[in-house]
Amino acid sequence: MSGPNDSKRDEIRSYAIGYCVALALTGAAFAAVHWPSFASTTTLAIVLGLAVVQTVVHFRFFLHISLRKSARDDLQLILFSMLIVILMVSGTLVILFNLRARMM
Amino acid sequence: MSANEIKHAGLNLGDTDELTHGQAGSAVFGFWVFLMSDAVIFALLFATYGVMLPATVGGPTPASEYKILSAFLETLTLLTSSFTFGMVSVAMKHGASRRQLLSWMGVTLVLGAAFLGMELHDFTTMFGDGAYPTRSGYLSSFFALVPLHGLHVFFGSVWIIVMMVQVMTFGLDARVKINILRLSLFWHFLDIVWIAIFSVVYLQGLIR
Numbered sequence: 001m002s003g004p005n006d007s008k009r010d011e012i013r014s015y016a017i018g019y020c021v022a023l024a025l026t027g028a029a030f031a032a033v034h035w036p037s038f039a040s041t042t043t044l045a046i047v048l049g050l051a052v053v054q055t056v057v058h059f060r061f062f063l064h065i066s067l068r069k070s071a072r073d074d075l076q077l078i079l080f081s082m083l084i085v086i087l088m089v090s091g092t093l094v095i096l097f098n099l100r101a102r103m104m
Numbered sequence: 105m106s107a108n109e110i111k112h113a114g115l116n117l118g119d120t121d122e123l124t125h126g127q128a129g130s131a132v133f134g135f136w137v138f139l140m141s142d143a144v145i146f147a148l149l150f151a152t153y154g155v156m157l158p159a160t161v162g163g164p165t166p167a168s169e170y171k172i173l174s175a176f177l178e179t180l181t182l183l184t185s186s187f188t189f190g191m192v193s194v195a196m197k198h199g200a201s202r203r204q205l206l207s208w209m210g211v212t213l214v215l216g217a218a219f220l221g222m223e224l225h226d227f228t229t230m231f232g233d234g235a236y237p238t239r240s241g242y243l244s245s246f247f248a249l250v251p252l253h254g255l256h257v258f259f260g261s262v263w264i265i266v267m268m269v270q271v272m273t274f275g276l277d278a279r280v281k282i283n284i285l286r287l288s289l290f291w292h293f294l295d296i297v298w299i300a301i302f303s304v305v306y307l308q309g310l311i312r
Binding site: 007008011012015016018019022023026029030033034036040043044047048050051054055058059062063064065066068073074077078081084085088089092093096097100 | 110112113114115116119133136137140141143144147148150151152154155158172175176179180183184186187190191194197198289292293295296299300302303304307308310311312
């Protein structure tokens with residue numbers, strides 16, 4: 001039996017799950033930096049990895065982006081924007097770091 | 105079928121208000137396109153920041169200017185406000201009392217203001233240390249990136265006030281509901297940008 005209240009409870013639960021998981025990921029990232037136990041490059045990789053996971057959690061639980069067919073338009077827009085972002089950001093970093101290395 | 109269809113990012117109204125849900129698809133998608141273009145602006149400011157990071161010219165460095173505790177508190181505040189805005193969306197969708205809806209919006213507004221207060225305090229401390237935008241390339245890029253996010257949070261807070269007034273004057277008609285849907289996307293999006301800021305700017309700067 002699924003009334004409107006069931007779906008309300010599910011939605012609140014979804015936001016609560018997202019909030020708890022995001023809190024845990026944030027806490028882990030800050031802990032990794034505050035109590036350093038790895039080399040600095042490893043710590044940076046951990047922090048950036050946790051950030052990517054947390055971004056996915058926010059998209060899934062707060063913005064309700066899913067792989068369901070009717071949500072594909074939004075997903076495609078996100079993936080296309082990500083492609084543009086990756087091209088421009090990585091291109092900027094590669095070119096300018098290369099330039100710096102040659103100027104030094 | 106159309107009632108349960110997901111038409112756009114964010115909470116969908118299909119189960120409780122099919123009429124508004126029918127209009128929401130294109131209205132929210134347009135706003136989603138704007139948010140993604142905003143994401144491109146932020147991404148390029150992140151790239152600029154990454155390139156400028158070593159350009160401290162003997163001035164203040166990330167390690168000397170950032171405080172892990174205040175970055176952590178700001179993160180918690182903004183994350184909690186994202187959750188409370190989720191409660192605004194749920195209250196709006198399921199026809200909760202106007203008082204409940206307005207109080208969740210009020211809580212979100214207070215958290216947003218607290219975040220802005222902490223961030224302004226950080227910036228004034230940095231200015232006091234001689235870390236102002238014209239001091240070095242690193243500080244120019246820092247003050248282009250982080251305060252731009254703060255400016256977004258400020259306008260988001262103004263928007264929350266506007267929506268509270270609209271809820272009080274017009275009640276929850278289709279237009280107001282769709283506006284709240286857009287505002288919820290904006291607010292959750294700002295929290296996602298903040299994930300990148302605390303990871304790339306604050307935590308990267310504080311790694312020893």
